[in-house]
């Protein structure tokens with residue numbers, strides 16, 4: 415069975431749903447069930463569930479808040495992965511660990527390769543980088559999957575924020591000089607389940623991979639797509655105005671280029687991502703349709 419830590423997050427919940435629909439044995443643990451930075455809780459969970467694969471979907475993902483809550487970010491993103499990796503090594507269980515485009519500084523022209531040097535520019539990125547290093551150091555049988563710009567029907571994310579703003583505002587001002595690939599947690603969850611059997615065959619495929627949706631856009635492009643898809647359903651068409659990063663100051667600096675080259679993943683595991691618009695369109699429609707009042711046949 416597959417044991418997922420960080421089960422209440424976007425990816426954790428999508429893993430649970432994907433496994434249920436495919437009758438795959440998978441158990442998710444929330445922070446309350448097992449805090450990944452707590453070595454006793456992690457060891458107890460591994461000994462109780464006896465998984466043959468662990469997925470670490472737990473992380474401190476509040477990028478701006480991390481700047482002022484460095485110890486919290488370090489605990490969840492660096493100490494936690496180290497504790498998990500060490501417990502997996504002792505238990506003889508391989509682990510899929512999820513990481514981020516924010517390990518890079520965003521100055522490269524073109525998509526980042528797995529072999530490009532990391533250079534994080536904010537606390538979140540630095541703690542995630544340290545978490546990757548700990549996993550590599552402590553557990554040979556690991557796969558680190560770096561992804562980016564994750565959204566889902568569950569939890570908090572940019573897509574849901576845009577839907578909320580589109581319902582009430584006539585104009586949205588959105589950053590248009592940061593580039594990346596909006597990635598559906600649902601698709602990422604399916605892909606993790608797809609590669610699980612390959613990992614369990616224990617071929618020599620351990621290491622670091624990039625996996626995001628295909629195609630690159632900006633936050634402005636992402637928001638424009640969400641607004642365009644929801645408009646015919648809600649009747650709301652706010653203007654989406656492109657702005658520069660400098661016009662939207664945030665606590666954390668963000669990379670201008672978050673594009674990840676995913677060819678290695680496709681080559682090794684045989685799964686190529688769909689274009690980012692497919693997942694964004696589907697998730698937008700699902701969220702908007704489920705929140706629209708049901709029309710009654712009775713006048």
Ligand SMILES: NC(=O)c1ccc[n+]([C@@H]2O[C@H](COP(=O)([O-])OP(=O)(O)OC[C@H]3O[C@@H](n4cnc5c(N)ncnc54)[C@H](OP(=O)(O)O)[C@@H]3O)[C@@H](O)[C@H]2O)c1
Pocket residue numbers: 419420421422423424425426444445446448449450451470471472473474475489490494512513514515542561562563564565569570599
């Ligand atoms: N979201 C993105 O845009 C994005 C982009 C690139 C990469 N990623 C990576 O993708 C992975 C999944 O992200 P996500 O978007 O699903 O994150 P998420 O929705 O923020 O969920 C993270 C979950 O991890 C839990 N958690 C945090 N620290 C924990 C700990 N010490 N022990 C146990 N659980 C803990 C959180 O619980 P609490 O709610 O109690 O804190 C939360 O339920 C993460 O590795 C993240 O770094 C995300």
